[in-house]
Amino acid sequence: MTAEYRRPSTLPELLTDMAEPGAFALAGGTDLIPLRTAGAVSPTLLVDVKHVSELNGITTEAGTTRIGAATTLADLAEHHDRSLDAILDGARIVGAPQTRNRATLGGNLCRSSPAGDTLCGLLVLDAIAELHSLNGVRHVPVRDFFTGPGRNVATPSEVLVSIRLPTRHAGSAYHRFTYRRSMDLAIVGIAARLSIKNGTCVDATIAIGAAAPTPQSPPKLSSAPPATTKQSPTPANK
Ligand SMILES: Cc1cc2nc3c(=O)[nH]c(=O)nc-3n(C[C@H](O)[C@H](O)[C@H](O)COP(=O)(O)OP(=O)(O)OC[C@H]3O[C@@H](n4cnc5c(N)ncnc54)[C@H](O)[C@@H]3O)c2cc1C
Structure with a gap:
């Protein structure tokens, strides 16, 4: 099936295009185009989000x-901000340089693969997704974003x-652990x-990817184990 391609340059134009039935956001296309080729999705309108x-x-x-x-993973890989390290570490290992030059952070999040390499970083750094449509703006914490493998709370528009x-x-x-080196x-x-x-750890958050249908950051993983009370040895004469 053929699809129309549009390249809006303003946010209102982008939101108007995305409100059409069959519209899909096209960022780097490194997930969307293979999915389309495999017949897993059938967009009738591809709306390029990169020029807004x-x-x-x-x-x-x-x-x-x-x-x-629409920030590419290559741009993130070159960004140096210690407060974002967990996300930048993920961006630096996605695919090959060619992949990272096309692939975007938004595409990695919206693809919502359980194994997406930036997603655990977004979880531990308490990221918030800013979603826009003609109906308004929603701010969704990434910890509430994923609903299943490849699924999330964003509506098609x-x-x-x-x-x-x-x-x-x-x-x-x-x-991440992989079987191959690259x-x-x-x-x-x-x-x-x-x-x-x-010198004391006062706060810790952990997230795990590729081990469940969605990336997970369960509070129990990060909380301290219950304090153990030391048992006094029973006196020998009792
Ligand atoms: C060779 C190769 C190697 C790869 N290796 C890895 C890897 O090691 N680790 C990894 O995590 N991933 C990997 N991927 C997957 C892919 O590169 C990433 O998930 C990438 O971040 C997707 O971004 P994109 O911009 O290409 O998204 P696209 O393919 O353009 O879009 C992906 C999905 O998100 C939607 N979308 C994109 N942007 C928006 C937006 N702004 N608003 C709403 N919806 C949007 C699209 O409609 C589509 O459904 C690999 C892919 C390839 C082809």
Whole structure:
């Protein structure tokens, strides 16, 4: 089936195009085009999201970092901001350089693969997805975004415009296990964020990918084990 291609340059034009039945947002196309070729999706209108200014760029203001949804993983890989490390670690290992030059952070989030390499980082850094449609704007915490493998709460006419992250004074990282050294998907991926005060860890968050239908950050994983009370030895004469 053929699909019409449109390239809006303003956000209102983009939202109007996305309101048409059969419209799909096209970012880097590294997931969407193979899915279309395999017959898993049948868009009748491909709406290129990359040329709208609101979906581009990385800015930090008033304690919040805003990453445009169409920011490529290659641009993120070259970005140096220690407060985003867990996301940047993920961006740096997706596919090959050619993949990262096309693929976007918004596409990785909207594809919602359980093994998406930026998703655990987005979870531990408390990211919020900014979704726009002709009906208005919604801010959805990424921890409430995923509903199943390849599924999420965004409606077909909604566009992910940006991802917002509260600036945190904490260290974070993402690491994945793969069978091959390069160009492989995670068997399991783990992100962690730790806050250290006076040499003591005062806050920790962990997220796990590729181990369940959606990336997970269950609060129990991050909470301290229950304190164990030391048993006094029973006196020998009792
Ligand atoms: C060779 C190869 C290797 C890969 N390796 C990895 C890997 O190691 N790790 C990994 O995580 N992924 C990997 N991928 C998958 C893919 O590259 C990533 O998921 C990528 O981030 C998708 O981004 P994209 O911009 O190409 O999305 P697209 O393919 O353009 O879109 C993906 C989905 O998101 C929707 N979408 C995109 N942008 C928006 C938006 N702004 N608003 C609403 N919906 C939107 C599209 O409609 C589509 O349904 C690989 C893919 C290939 C082809």
